[in-house]
Amino acid sequence: MAEVGIRGVRKTYAGGFEAIKGIDCAVGDGEFLVMLGPSGCGKSTLLRMVAGLETISAGEVSIGGRVVNDLEPKDRDIAMVFQNYALYPHMTVYDNMAYGLKIRGMSKADIESRVHKASDILELRPFLDRRPRQLSGGQRQRVAMGRAIVREPKVFLFDEPLSNLDAKLRTQMRVEINRLQDRLGITSLYVTHDQVEAMTLADRMMVMNGGVAEQIGTPMEVYHRPASTFVAGFIGSPAMNFLPARLTASGVELNGGHAVPLPAGSGGASAAREITLGIRPEHLTLESGQGIGDIAVKVELIEALGADTVVHARLTSSGDPLLARLPGSARVSNGDTLHFAITPGEVHLFDRQTGRRL
Amino acid sequence: MSRRVVFPNRVLPYLLLAPQVAITLVFFFWPAFQAVRQSLYRDDPFGFSSRFVGLANFELVLSDPNYINSLKVTVIFSLSVAVLALVAALLLAVMADRVVRGKRIYQTLLIWPYAVAPAIAGMLWLFLFSPAMGTLAVMLRDTGYDWNPLLNGDQAMAMVVGAAAWKQISYNFLFFLAGLQAIPKSLIEAAAIDGAGPAKRFWTIVFPLLSPTSFFLLVVNTVYAFFDTFGIIHAVTGGGPARATETLVYKVYNDGFVNLNLGASSAQSVILMAIVITLTVIQFKYVERRVHYA
Numbered sequence: 298m299a300e301v302g303i304r305g306v307r308k309t310y311a312g313g314f315e316a317i318k319g320i321d322c323a324v325g326d327g328e329f330l331v332m333l334g335p336s337g338c339g340k341s342t343l344l345r346m347v348a349g350l351e352t353i354s355a356g357e358v359s360i361g362g363r364v365v366n367d368l369e370p371k372d373r374d375i376a377m378v379f380q381n382y383a384l385y386p387h388m389t390v391y392d393n394m395a396y397g398l399k400i401r402g403m404s405k406a407d408i409e410s411r412v413h414k415a416s417d418i419l420e421l422r423p424f425l426d427r428r429p430r431q432l433s434g435g436q437r438q439r440v441a442m443g444r445a446i447v448r449e450p451k452v453f454l455f456d457e458p459l460s461n462l463d464a465k466l467r468t469q470m471r472v473e474i475n476r477l478q479d480r481l482g483i484t485s486l487y488v489t490h491d492q493v494e495a496m497t498l499a500d501r502m503m504v505m506n507g508g509v510a511e512q513i514g515t516p517m518e519v520y521h522r523p524a525s526t527f528v529a530g531f532i533g534s535p536a537m538n539f540l541p542a543r544l545t546a547s548g549v550e551l552n553g554g555h556a557v558p559l560p561a562g563s564g565g566a567s568a569a570r571e572i573t574l575g576i577r578p579e580h581l582t583l584e585s586g587q588g589i590g591d592i593a594v595k596v597e598l599i600e601a602l603g604a605d606t607v608v609h610a611r612l613t614s615s616g617d618p619l620l621a622r623l624p625g626s627a628r629v630s631n632g633d634t635l636h637f638a639i640t641p642g643e644v645h646l647f648d649r650q651t652g653r654r655l
Numbered sequence: 656m657s658r659r660v661v662f663p664n665r666v667l668p669y670l671l672l673a674p675q676v677a678i679t680l681v682f683f684f685w686p687a688f689q690a691v692r693q694s695l696y697r698d699d700p701f702g703f704s705s706r707f708v709g710l711a712n713f714e715l716v717l718s719d720p721n722y723i724n725s726l727k728v729t730v731i732f733s734l735s736v737a738v739l740a741l742v743a744a745l746l747l748a749v750m751a752d753r754v755v756r757g758k759r760i761y762q763t764l765l766i767w768p769y770a771v772a773p774a775i776a777g778m779l780w781l782f783l784f785s786p787a788m789g790t791l792a793v794m795l796r797d798t799g800y801d802w803n804p805l806l807n808g809d810q811a812m813a814m815v816v817g818a819a820a821w822k823q824i825s826y827n828f829l830f831f832l833a834g835l836q837a838i839p840k841s842l843i844e845a846a847a848i849d850g851a852g853p854a855k856r857f858w859t860i861v862f863p864l865l866s867p868t869s870f871f872l873l874v875v876n877t878v879y880a881f882f883d884t885f886g887i888i889h890a891v892t893g894g895g896p897a898r899a900t901e902t903l904v905y906k907v908y909n910d911g912f913v914n915l916n917l918g919a920s921s922a923q924s925v926i927l928m929a930i931v932i933t934l935t936v937i938q939f940k941y942v943e944r945r946v947h948y949a
């Protein structure tokens with residue numbers, strides 16, 4: 298059981314490229330932290346620094362209160378699941394799982410009981426004598442998980458463990474990992490670029506962009522109060538609508554004169570200020586009684602998905618594009634003019650220049 | 656994973672194979688056949704006639720103490736060359752794989768010796784270790800060691816083994832390096848996280864994964880030591896002193912082309928051929944079982 302501390306961590310690669318530009322994060326004991334971000338944002342780099350596979354250029358990483366910057370991976374008491382699983386191809390499933398225990402000098406009987414326990418949890422019993430190449434992708438993935446859990450480490454590190462699986466298997470393994478985490482309660486750092494994985498698995502998530510942590514918070518915080526336009530656009534599907542707007546004393550004024558009154562106490566500005574207004578597609582409604590504002594749009598395209606209907610439209614006043622997700626029962630057709638209202642409390646205001654939340 | 660290519664044309668595949676088959680026939684099967692035939696005949700001293708003698712040549716060869724000596728020399732020589740060349744190449748490959756800066760330069764330089772012809776490699780070693788003028792021989796003697804391969808058979812053996820292994824190291828190095836680079840880095844990292852230090856990682860992960868390469872090289876090196884080292888031995892020791900470095904191949908040459916005893920020489924080459932075929936079969940049958948093809 299251990300907490301993980303990441304303090305002012307930076308990484309500059311040999312070529313001079315700064316992949317991590319100063320990240321702070323404290324991961325609590327037993328917490329499941331998901332690192333999420335686009336390709337190349339430095340997720341793997343940060344994880345590998347915690348594992349000890351990359352040197353730490355500046356700052357400090359601690360595990361269980363002990364600074365581990367100068368410790369070898371083997372002395373950090375961590376286990377890692379790799380994207381390509383990294384199973385030892387010349388060993389059986391049993392030996393793959395037992396390898397780390399053998400090296401640590403555990404007795405044969407203890408090794409066997411641990412491997413058997415793990416293979417029962419992961420339903421790997423029938424495959425213990427097989428080589429990795431004789432397994433399906435999903436089975437290999439489970440062996441990789443098994444190799445990590447038999448070690449009973451202080452911290453689990455996962456680098457996109459599910460990204461090589463097909464959609465159905467991924468959902469299944471996601472549930473499995475969730476169950477394991479509840480059962481074992483081991484501190485975990487989990488890298489992914491799949492937001493559904495992140496939202497469903499995370500106790501807290503770190504949304505990364507270009508080597509910095511844009512926001513660290515619970516999935517609900519990140520969804521309902523995104524810290525920047527980047528986070529707001531990255532989380533949620535379809536992505537949030539961003540409309541250029543001006544913040545005035547009376548409320549928000551869209552291009553072309555549409556006004557959205559702000560609920561009392563949510564700010565407003567004495568001097569008019571250029572902002573970006575963010576509205577999630579699912580927070581637009583046709584029932585004027587259930588929302589604030591009145592945004593007139595002309596429908597351009599309709600995607601009926603059954604449960605939902607996604608409406609692509611343009612503001613009649615300015616021509617800015619707007620996406621709305623309506624219940625599947627909504628009766629709309631191309632060319633209609635609709636009037637949208639915004640669900641109260643779901644109006645997001647961002648500084649136009651910095652992109653930070655106001 | 657057996658995918659078969661099906662040619663619509665029935666003749667084309669044979670045409671494509673023809674050059675390879677022709678070369679094998681002309682340069683291997685024909686001489687081999689000649690050797691077998693020749694080994695059953697004996698020439699008169701003037702080379703005017705030859706008569707069929709059955710297995711008499713083989714009897715003669717196998718009862719010759721010089722031949723038994725040559726067999727022993729060959730075993731020692733081949734084993735030493737193969738082991739030395741494999742171990743040294745593996746060591747160099749592991750080191751070169753770890754180098755970060757100037758990796759390419761090291762790798763290129765290490766490959767060069769392979770481009771040197773055997774006889775020239777032999778001459779280089781001869782110059783370096785010649786008791787009269789060799790640079791390294793002088794240094795050896797300065798340390799108080801009595802270095803004289805012209806008189807001392809063991810030293811002569813060490814010298815030809817060194818030269819033959821040196822020439823083969825580059826070849827082995829190339830294969831080992833490619834083998835090392837084909838091992839996914841994440842495997843090594845996983846082992847490091849599992850708690851294995853560098854030595855443990857090498858013996859439990861890297862070495863087993865290199866076994867197909869090692870096995871292939873063992874076969875190649877044995878055949879090399881048997882056959883392709885003639886040039887080196889010829890240049891460095893000429894089989895001496897007192898037959899201390901006379902390998903089977905060298906003896907075939909000596910008896911056949913120097914002493915012009917064609918029958919005995921042919922009988923020896925037939926035996927040699929049988930030995931190499933047996934060795935290769937054994938290697939494939941028994942050693943390969945312990946190899947893990949990933």
Ligand SMILES: Nc1ncnc2c1ncn2[C@@H]1O[C@H](COP(=O)(O)OP(=O)(O)OP(=O)(O)O)[C@@H](O)[C@H]1O
Nearest residue numbers: 310312314316335336337338339340341342343490
């Ligand atoms: N060894 C290296 N040397 C130099 N630059 C590197 C090295 N490894 C990674 N980088 C760079 O660092 C940045 C972050 O890489 P990293 O692998 O952490 O990305 P990632 O967020 O894991 O992306 P992905 O989702 O594609 O796996 C990238 O821009 C990459 O090009």
Ligand SMILES: [Mg+2]
Nearest residue numbers: 340341342456
């Ligand atoms: Mg990555």
